[in-house]
Amino acid sequence: MGKTFNLEYIFEDGRFVQSRPFSLMLKPVGGACNLDCAYCYYKGGHLSGRMDMGRLEAVFENYGSSQPSGAPLTFIWHGGEPLLAGEEYLREAIRLQKTLFSGFGSGPRQVLNILQTNATAVTESLASFLAENGFLCGVSVDGPEILHDTSRKTLSGDGSWKRTMRGIRLLQDAGVQVNAMVAVGKHNVAYPAQVYGFLKDAGLGYIQFLPVAEGPSGWLEGEDWGDFLCGVFDLWKISDIGKVFVNYFDNTLALHVGMEPDLCVLARTCPPCPSVEADGAVYACDHLSRPLGGNMLEGARLAEIMSSSQEYSHETEKYLSLSEKCRSCPYRRLCNGDCPVHRTVLLENGERISSLCPGYRKYFAYTYDFFAEWAASISIR
């Protein structure tokens, strides 16, 4: 592991912990999945393999001891498809959390579990368990059946929409908060009204749009991305302000106010967001195949890994590699150059810029006055 930056530590309860709280992404079955989505960025890139209970316990303990005592412990269960681990696995994992964190450090710790799933394996019993244990579920659904099934197919090539919607309904009936995670690509980008209308009708009031700007080329043109966001914005502002929450709109307002966005692609630097694979290797961010050079199952403390020079480079690269075009862009403080993974367009001066730039320009220009006025009214109070 490289040089550490001691300023990132605080001394607490007789141990050094990270001064910044962060969540941990876990992959109980690695990249294994029961679907074969056309735009999946895991294909061929990430490790697969199951994390057994012994390893999970070591990871829980290591992460828990890396966090300041007041901070909640946030676990993001991801994949592949994490529900392939099975209901009993999740039940055992939660029992383990309760045992480990009921008297952890200076007292009981607040634990939050977020499950990111395609929901096809949700059963009534699992939905009740997730509700009882306060899980927040992010379910991947790309719109109505005809749009969703174009890209989100089972391994045998059938559409997955019916199974996903059944899972969503079971979760909602059990009282689980369900957020829609909507990949926007060439399969649905031309249909903002249909996608947005469908999500509202399905009772999905928390919406995260995720542009498919990586993986197979040609999945999303920048201009189309802008048209999509503007199309949804037009509908949302008519009657859904304060009722439907769309990640890009919430974050655009926050940026106009001068707050830090929680959407990392719009932030000045990449936030700390490690993911751990089944073998204990820690990656800087789930979208980057960039290991941080420490293994949580081979003695490395997560607090140290997250204070390493590799992590520091990852977080600052987004800002330091910003092109001159972005630096002089009127929307720079709202956009911050998008995710470095999306910066695939080579400019004449040799710098790179996001392939979604034309779309972001269009969206930020179109919504500028609306959010600027709203932000001004918030600041005055």
Ligand code: SF4
């Ligand atoms: S690399 Fe992209 S996805 Fe990862 S933290 Fe940075 S902005 Fe977010």
Ligand code: SF4
């Ligand atoms: S809109 Fe384009 S030029 Fe402006 S900051 Fe974003 S990516 Fe850069």
